[in-house]
Amino acid sequence: MAYSYQLKRVDFIFRNENDWEKVLSATIKKKPEELINELISSELKGRGGAGFPTGLKWKLTAESKAPEKYVICNADEGEPGTFKDREILSKVPYKVLTAMAVCGYVTGAKQGFIYLRGEYKFLEAELYKAIDEFQYYCKEIDLDFKIKIFMGSGAYICGEETALMESMEGRRGEPRNKPPFPTQAGYMGVPTVINNVETLVHTWTIFKYGAKKFYDLGVQYSRGTKLFSVSGDTPKPGIYELELGMSLQDFVYEFGDGDTKAVQVGGASGFLVPRKKFKDTAIGYEGKLVGISLPTGGSMMLFNSSRSMFNVLDNYLEFFREECCGQCTPCRVGCQQLLLGIKAVKRGEKPASYLNKLLKLTETMQLTAKCGLGQSVANSFSSIVENFREEMIY
Amino acid sequence: MDNKLNITINGLPVKLEKGKTILEAAEKTGIKIPTLCYHKDLCVAGNCRVCVVEVVGQKRLSAACATPCEEGMEILTNSLKVRNSRKHIIELLLAEHNADCTKCYRNGNCELQELASEYKIMTQDFIELTPLKNYTIDMFSPSIIKDDSKCIRCQRCVRTCAELQGVNALTVAYKGDRMKITTFFEKALNDVVCTNCGQCVNHCPTGALVEKNYIEEVWEAISDPNKHVVVQTAPAVRVGLGEEMGMKPGERVTGKMVAALKRLGFDSVLDTDFTADLTIVEEGTELLTRLKKAIVEKNTEIKLPMITSCSPGWIKYIEHLYPDNLGNLSTCKSPQQMFGALVKTYYAKARNLAPENIVSVSIMPCTAKKFEAHRPEMHDSGYRDVDYVLTTRELAILIKQAGLDFDKLEPARFDRLMGDSTGAGVIFGATGGVMEAALRTAYELVTGREVPFENLNIMPVRGIEGVKKASIKIENPLKEWAFLDGVELKCAVAHGLVNAKIIMEAVKTGEADFHFIEIMACPGGCLGGGGQPIPTNPEIRKKRAEAIYAEDSGLPLRKSHENPEVQKLYKDFLIEPLGEISHHLLHTNYTKRERF
Structure with a gap:
């Protein structure tokens, strides 16, 4: 008997709409407070992965008193397995630009930046064309807001918001201490809104169609839709816009190849979910009602039974060993220890019980690392080792 | 009232001003939180994570050094979660660190070793x-x-x-x-x-x-019966050495230090302060000559302001970064190098020694002095002027190796010929000291009167401010200096090269109208030098500075030109300041260097 699953595809983000001028001029006729309330009531949360309420972020920045403020669009899409932002920027750049301008209007920022991943250099020229046209229109409607592109140089860590700002200021891309948060002191030390590309597009949807339309999608604590970058052992890899809150079981029914062993949710810094837990795992932000709920920046990697989980983990850890910024001890040394540790266990140089010591280490890394990345690098390790321990040993 | 907030640390209520970090709050409460990347001289980094603490209600631990206190925070500095994490982090650092402690120069004075010992990390x-x-x-x-x-x-x-x-x-x-x-x-x-x-x-x-140490080389020289080993000690060493011997910062140990050096077997224990006085006479004369040429002869070739050249770190800095301003530097060698050049000429002759059998050692608060002694131009005596430079820390090692009980040493006096000094020589060890010493002498030379400051203490050039400015108006000068009548002598003092940069930018653009500038590479001047006891921080440097000025006030002579040995040196050997022999032995030139 076929399992009847519900996976709701939606089409907001890539919907072909040519009315950005109208949306922009209509939106900025409203009062900033109104727009902030709209965002807050939509319960939109950041789509980069951390899930901070967007309305609150804008509100805090709007309330910070400073002669200068900035809006940054984080397009440093570096999480392994994510490829949605580049699609947004090449297909619907005007939605992003409009959202940035609205954000500028709401918060009082006159300058916006798109921090574009170094590897996305090929998008730059087209994006500038769009910016030129956009800027022309801004002038026509007397909206004082400029947008510039800042090219990243290829460091994964620069996707972390404060490392990104350090990098923009011409320094080494290393995360800062928080507080102060960017809403108080961000780029150049002034209040800054920094949003993921996708988050900005969702604000466009909210401003155009109203918060209710967005809020009605998804489930409690995880409202609205989300783009998923589906890859791995799947017959249909690609980008899909889906309602939040689906169970992983449903997701695998749709995208699996019939032999799915595990799904890595949230990229290399996310969690691996084994088959037996598909049913109990929902995709969305942490909340009190749902059981296990995993947030994701959009990366969904499927693995079938032909994959060695040891190799998967080895690959992730290799990545982090190289891509962590190297400033804080738990992340810098921790990543090296995890990687060398699983290899030593595999080779029989360390006892299997050494994995327990490493699992304890992952707790320390989560508790003490300086930035969001460092706190989450060990997620893949703990979830893979806990669920596929025998594959690590034999 | 408004700017206070209440928190608890390990259950103890604490009231403190807003804007303080958890680390500062804990320190105030008398609770020590271990740190590594934190240093009082520097901005907060928050990257070692050793100082993590638990803030009740928060999922993750917070770095105490980087987290500001907030009203109502409940902080736990020693919960199980904190202990386990902290221990883990120390273990991680040790895994990354070449922990072959017994073969390490910092064995016994290493912050990581101390932490490992505190947390009893017994296994790896x-x-x-x-x-x-x-x-x-x-x-x-x-x-x-x-x-x-x-x-x-x-x-x-x-x-x-x-x-x-x-x-x-x-x-x-x-x-x-x-x-x-x-x-x-x-x-x-x-x-x-x-x-x-x-x-x-x-x-x-x-x-x-x-630092690169020269301990064995010095022991070897001392043990060589054919060598006459002379040692000179810089002014800042006598206010720092005590810390290495277990005393509190700010203890003056001049007499004990001299006694220790004699017991170590140096043949003659002399004082760099003597050549500090000599530097003042030479440099003061150079300044007045430059002023005369600039004001009376309207010689536009003359570079003003004149800048001091005692600090070898500063010299290398200006050679790299402001090579076009090398003409502004005084041509005087540093006191160490003047001493070196005289030891193998004047001293050798007076003591009837062959200069090749003299080994000249200096004890400096400084690592740059090692480089300075290595400079190819520092061979004016015909030999290498200063053979070995030891830091204050290395001297402490010598004393400990020799098994001397520093506490019990009876204070001794410097040997004669080049062992006499004045208070003006001593204050070379503190920022502003060279300026103060120079003004005491130059003003008196020009006017015939003492500087118009109470007890000769020129307070505007003292203190920890990064850049200090002062001026003295010259009135009723002696006849030969009549051209200086009414001139306001403008001076500036900077310490720490970041402050040197501020002054040099002003000099470069011509904004600065100073006549004379003192620059010391290290924060606080030599007393905060790179060769001084570890740790260093603003409070320790303040204590050392107080000790320097106390040493100055306690001396009978406090003006360089009154140093009887300096007067004798001119009478017997140099003849006159800036004379031919001076020019040959006591002055030098500088090298332009690339930035990269």
Whole structure:
């Protein structure tokens, strides 16, 4: 008997709409407070992965008193397995630009930046064309807001918001201490809104169609839709816009190849979910009602039974060993220890019980690392080792 | 009322001003939180994570050094969660660190070792990383040895080089596991803009950056019956050495130090303060000559302001970064090098010794002095003027190795011929000291009267401010200096190269209308030098400065030109300031250097 699953595809983000001028001029006729309330009531949360309420972020920045403020669009899409932002920027750049301008209007920022991943250099020229046209229109409607592109140089860590700002200021891309948060002191030390590309597009949807339309999608604590970058052992890899809150079981029914062993949710810094837990795992932000709920920046990697989980983990850890910024001890040394540790266990140089010591280490890394990345690098390790321990040993 | 807030630390209520970090609050409460990357001289980095504490209600731990207190915070500094995490972090650092402690120069004075001992890390479960990396030790510099295998990436040296010194010779390169502290293009320290000031050594928590030591060479010289070993001691050493011998900062140990040096077997224990006085006479005369040429002869070739040249870290800095302003530097050698040149000429002759049998050793608060002694131009006596330079720390090692009970030593006096000094020579050890000493002499030379300050204490040039400015109006000068009548002599003092940069930018653009500038490379002047006892921080430097000025007030003579031995030196040997012999032995020239 076929399992009847519900996976709701939606089409907001890539919907072909040519009315950005109208949306922009209509939106900025409203009062900033109104727009902030709209965002807050939509319960939109950041789509980069951390899930901070967007309305609150804008509100805090709007309330910070400073002669200068900035809006940054984080397009440093570096999480392994994510490829949605580049699609947004090449297909619907005007939605992003409009959202940035609205954000500028709401918060009082006159300058916006798109921090574009170094590897996305090929998008730059087209994006500038769009910016030129956009800027022309801004002038026509007397909206004082400029947008510039800042090219990243290829460091994964620069996707972390404060490392990104350090990098923009011409320094080494290393995360800062928080507080102060960017809403108080961000780029150049002034209040800054920094949003993921996708988050900005969702604000466009909210401003155009109203918060209710967005809020009605998804489930409690995880409202609205989300783009998923589906890859791995799947017959249909690609980008899909889906309602939040689906169970992983449903997701695998749709995208699996019939032999799915595990799904890595949230990229290399996310969690691996084994088959037996598909049913109990929902995709969305942490909340009190749902059981296990995993947030994701959009990366969904499927693995079938032909994959060695040891190799998967080895690959992730290799990545982090190289891509962590190297400033804080738990992340810098921790990543090296995890990687060398699983290899030593595999080779029989360390006892299997050494994995327990490493699992304890992952707790320390989560508790003490300086930035969001460092706190989450060990997620893949703990979830893979806990669920596929025998594959690590034999 | 408004700017106070209430928190609890380990259950104890604490009331404190807003804006304080958890670390500061804990310190106030008398609770020690371990730190590594934190240093009072530097901005907060928050990267070692050793200082993590638990804030009740928060999922993650917070770095105490980087987290501001908030109203109502409940902080636990020693909960199980904190202890376990902290222990883990120390273990991780040890796994990355070449923990062969018994073979380390900093053995016994290492912050990581101390933590490991405190937390009783008895096993090494994690995989040791140092054997997997191809570390090489940079020992090309005559001053500083850099051993990356001992580096814990706290970046204190990087922040020191950037924030205190504005040199940026050391910086962070690469990321992830390859992240390291290195120089431009990973060249040797000797080949980059490094000034050898040694502040990085002073701020390094481990043995990754240490001075190149010449302890064995000095022992060998002392033991050689054919060698006459002369030692000179810089002014700042006598207010720092006590710390190495277990005393509180700010203890003056001049007499004990001299006694110890005699017991170590040096043939003659002399004082750099003597040549500090000599420097004042030469430099003061040079300044007045420059002023005369500029004002009376309207000679536009004459470079003003004149800038002091006592600090070898500063000299290397200006050679690299402001090579076009080398003409502004006084041509006087530093007191150390004047001393060296005289030891193998004047002293040798007076004592009837063959200069080749003299070994000249100096005890300096400084690592840059090691480089200075190495300079090819510092051979004016016909030999190498100063053979070995030891830091205050190395002297302490000598004393400990010789088994001397420092406490019980009876204070002794410097030997004669080049052992006499005045208070003006002593204050060379503090920022503003050279300026004060020079003004005491120059003003009196020009007017025939003492400087118009109470007790000769020229307060405007003292203190810890980074850049200090002062001026003295010259009225009713002696006849030969009549051209200076009514001239307001404008002076500036800077310490820490980051402050030197501020002054030099003003000099470069012509904004600065100073006549005379004193610059010292290290914060606080020599007393905060890179060769002084570790640790250093603003309070310790303040204590040392107080000791220097106390030493000055306690001396019968406090003006350089009144030093009887200096007067005798001119009578018997040099004939006159800026004379031919002076020119040959006591003055030098400078080298333009590239930035990269």
